[in-house]
Amino acid sequence: MATTIRRASERGHAKHSWLETYHTFTFAGYYDPAHMGFRSLRVLNDDTIAPGRGFGAHAHRDMEIVTYVLSGQLEHRDSMGERHVFGANVIQAMSAGSGIVHSEFNASKTEPVHLLQIWIEPSAEDLPPSYQQFEFDPAEKHGKLRRIAGPTPDAAQRAAVIHQDAHIFAAVLDTGKTIRYPLASGRHAWVQVAWGEVAVNGEPLAMGDAIAVSDAPALTIAGTSGGEILLFDLS
């Protein structure tokens, strides 16, 4: 078993008047050749955007971009004509493919929006751009892993379909609650703590921390004092 812990405090950090952001991996003005990504997971940003502010129109290409709002409301507009305002318990997945232009703004004039943005490298270039968004019942992630994205449609529960052999799950764990996730041979897991405190295979992790696990038969994730995690199962 190989595990690596990425502590919250070791991440890249930038604080602007309108944005506070932590980069788990190299991004924008933060460059660290030792942290360029993990398997197909290329970017994991923890952004807090001030009321009414945001990212103006900008382009993406060849990237699967999943946005997971933790609190507040985000407004999205793009070159495909999509225009949405969404908050927590909504999955937004955008396949940039051959090219898209979009903007993201805090839809509130009074409250910040806090989100995790995930970029996964697609398995192929020049795919047709697409947009997916759906809401789920938070009970579905309470005490269990709720798949939010994967490479194929899930008949039982809607999940975003992404062009990569990567699965993303969300779970909220109460104090003392433990869940187990079997990791198939040759697969790699990344667990990101969105908030709270958890332990993964006995390793204590706090908000913003993450752990990479490879060559292990399973992950045991315990809600030490309660928290929310995202689990990535990657090829």
Next chain:
Amino acid sequence: MATVVVVFWSRMGSTERLALAAAVGAVQARANIRLRWLREDVDETSIDAVPGWRENRERMLQEYIAPRDIDIEGADGLVLLSPSHVGPDAVEWKSFFELVERVASSKPKPAACGHSEFHQRMTGARLSLVSESPEDAGPDLPERSRLLGRCVAQACR
């Protein structure tokens, strides 16, 4: 990687959509893009007289910055988009052309323009790919705009 700057005049968002399409075309041709919106110099009373104008104007003020010297300095190519009733003599375009002249780089820039008159103003441009007004080009306007962006990005290589 080439940088294409898409400069547009838009009041209610229809030319903005064409600018987005042009930007997508440039991205498809693997260019970096910058979208720059020309601020319309207009009095507050006029804005409030048109339903939806203020809301759209405030949104675009938030989403786009105006063209800056460094945008032109850093541009390998330009795409200019304007509604057919807003020609290159409009005060917003005039100040844009002044900006271009002020920072005119030694390197001629491929450009695509909406009007033939725009083409004439872009004296530094190496070529102009389209000379008719995009507003008059029919229902496939977003597609034509995308191709404009794509052509400029390819010409920049």
